Amino acid sequence: MNDQGGSYSSQQERYSGATIKNPTVQFTRGKEFNDRDRLNDMLATEKWLTDNYNVFVRETSHHNLYRDILHILNETHHAARELFNLMFEKGWYSIQAEQPGQISKEYQKFSGYQSQFPEQGQYHTRSQHYSQGHFPPVDY
Structure with a gap:
């Protein structure tokens, strides 16, 4: 029981500050790529790929190609x-915790934007129409 309490206590200490992170795994800094550098490079590459595949999927007109790229x-x-997740687990990637009041403020700000979207009523009608299986013709 004490082990659980100690574990919970250390978790509280880790998440109580403004930065949320795990203990850092030690590595040698030098001219060569280390594990952290490799993972950071891999993550940057995956982010670049997802950004570009996203554009590709959005602009693909052939259905089979769309499905494969998706x-x-x-x-x-x-x-x-x-x-x-691996970088976070090793303490090489941290995130900033936000105060609940700020989250609520941003939520209110963006909720107000909904009223500015055009054709709100028509969109709802169209989405109901589409949910019943009626879609506009597609020209491939």
Whole structure:
């Protein structure tokens, strides 16, 4: 029981500050690429791939190509997530915690933007129409 309390206490200490991170794994800094450099390079590459595959998928007109590239896009997103998790686990990637008041403020700000979107009522009608299986003709 004490082990759980100690573990919880150390987790509280880790998450109580403004930065959320794990203990850093030690490595030697030198001219050569180390594990952290490699993972950072891999993550940057996966981010670049997901950005570009996203554009490709959005602009692809052939259905089979769209489906194949969408599958590849999902794989690259998963690879990027796994790399992020590994770097976070090793303490090589940290995130900043936000105060709940600031989150609420941003939520309110962006919620107000919905009223500025054109054709709000028509969109709702169209989405109901599409959900019943009626789609506009597609020209491939």
